[in-house]
Amino acid sequence: MKRLEVVELGEDIVFSTLERLSSDIFVSREVLRPDYVPESLPHREREIKALTEHIAPIIRGERPSNIFIYGLTGTGKTAVVKYVTNRVSQFAAKKGLNHLSIAYVNCRHEDTTYRALTELALSLGVKVPFTGLSTAEVFKRFKEALNRAGNVLVAVLDEVDFLVKKNGDDLLYRLTRINSELRGGKVSLIGITNDVRFTETLDPRVKSSLGEVEMVFSPYDADQLRDILMERASRAFKPGVLEDGVIDYCASIAAREHGDARRALDLLRVAGEIAERENAKKVTVRHVKEARYEIERNMIIDVAKTLPFHGKLVLLVIALGGGKFNSTGDLYIKYRELARGLGAEPVTQRRVSDIISELDMLGIVTARVINRGRYGKTREVVLNVDPNTLIKAFKDDARLAWIFKNDRY
Ligand SMILES: Nc1ncnc2c1ncn2[C@@H]1O[C@H](COP(=O)(O)OP(=O)(O)OP(=O)(O)O)[C@@H](O)[C@H]1O
Ligand SMILES: [Mg+2]
Structure with missing residues (x-):
């Protein structure tokens, strides 16, 4: 039988991980995560009250008006609607009312008519198979369930x-x-979006029925963001861990970036995580600055990962060239070489030029026109993230894997 040997590790992984997880910084970092539903929502009292008043008829078995909610990202739309609908359900349960149902569908996740309908049916206790039925059939079952239950469904x-x-x-x-x-049974809709142009795309009849009542959530200002952050921070961090000015700084950055509370909370969480990685005893303004950089970098990488093949290839060429090219002509030559090396048909120089403009618009690179006198004009292209981070992010892309196996790069 093989004897197991006890190996002395230079560093005990279990211990160091546990050490880190029993944090000096956080009591509960969960409180700062985007999907956490807080118990109170400062500066949304008016919206909470208004929404409750709109939904209230449901308690008497009447159909509330349809409501359309618009507001920029991170202005508390989801949080407020979830808070109010949860409380309405709790109130109904307490009063023994069972004629009302509430369905919550996130249409980014349930992004087909079939899946959205499946969720609605489920809220009435009707299970529909994931696939296999026609949409019309699912709709019919949903309607039958409503007729049977006689519920008012929000x-x-x-x-x-x-x-x-x-x-x-x-x-x-x-x-x-x-x-x-x-x-x-009756159905009442609450539609939520952060897309200003959304209603333009709707059939006028849909637009007017959905917008029976409209609510607009305005962006938070720096003072409001500070209150929101204070409230969360008191539950997320150990006492005395946040240096003076940290919350104000997060609030002011997020206020400048459209008053987005999600952004403010992310900054605070990531700053705490960076402080923790450094074994620091306090979270400082420097940590917030680094957090901002890290969040931006992650966003760029996320977008880069979703690019089409040739977009990725162009980016990779720039990254492999150290993050900068002084002319799009040179870039194109390298690109063509790499594409052929991968056995792919290169696109034209014109197309690569368009791709560079698209990457510039997405904020992944910065392209600047350079006038070279009698040699004409070209563009200097600079990557907005660290080249190695980008290369690492592309390593799990199967079509690009060959490049990394090849010693040339
Ligand atoms: N008034 C508030 N008090 C406490 N936390 C808030 C408040 N408003 C928003 N938040 C928090 O900020 C984050 C973003 O809010 P929410 O998800 O509701 O934004 P949203 O308006 O739905 O944005 P999107 O349009 O991107 O979906 C969430 O973590 C939420 O809990
Ligand atoms: Mg939302």
Whole structure:
């Protein structure tokens, strides 16, 4: 039998991990995560009250008006709607009312008509198989369930623009008409979006029924963000860990970036994580600055990963060239070489030039026109992230793997 040997490790992984996890900084970092639903929402009291008043008729068995909610990202739309609908359900349960149902559908995740309908049916206790039925059949089952139960259903369609962009407004149309087809039961919609142009894409009839009531969530200012952060920070961090000025700094950055509370909370969480990695005893303004950099970098990498093949290839060429090219002509030659090396047909220089403009628009590179006198004009292209970080991010792309196996690079 093979004897197991006890190996002395230079560093005990288990111990060091546990050490790190029993944090000096956080009591609960979960409190700062985006999907955490806080118990109180400072500076949204007015919206909470208004939404509750709109939904209130449901308690008497009446159908609330459809509501359309618009506001920039991170202005608390999802948080407020979830908070109010949860409380309405709790109130109904307490009063023994069972004629009302609430369905929450995130249309970015459930981005087909079929899947959105499946979620709605599920809120009435009707299970629909993931695939295999026609959409019409799922809709029929959903309607039957409503007729049977006789419930008033509030259907929250969060990030509804995703559903409409992908599938058109057919489902919205049918849901806004459904009440005239039902014998029992009623449906009321809450549509949420951060897309200013969303309603322009809708059929006018859908637009007017969905917008029976409209609510707009305005961006938070720096003072409001500070209150939101203070409230969360007191539960997330150990006492005395945040250096003076940290919360103000996060609030002021996020206020400048459209008053986005998610951004403010992310900054604070990541700053705490960086402090922890450094074994620091306090979270400082420097940590927030680094957090800002890290968040930006991660966003760029995330976008880069979703690019089409030749977009990735162009980026990779820039990264392998150290992050900068002084002329698009040189870049094109390298690109062509790399594409051929991979057995792919290179696109034209014109197309590569367009790709560079697209990358510039996405903020992944900065392209600047350089006038070279009698040699004409070209563009200097600079990568906005560390080249090695980008190269690492592309390593798990199967089509690019060959490059990394090849010693030349
Ligand atoms: N008034 C508030 N008090 C406490 N936390 C808040 C408040 N407003 C927003 N938040 C928090 O900020 C984050 C973003 O809020 P939320 O998800 O509700 O934004 P949203 O308006 O739905 O944005 P998007 O349009 O991107 O979906 C969440 O973590 C939420 O808990
Ligand atoms: Mg949201």
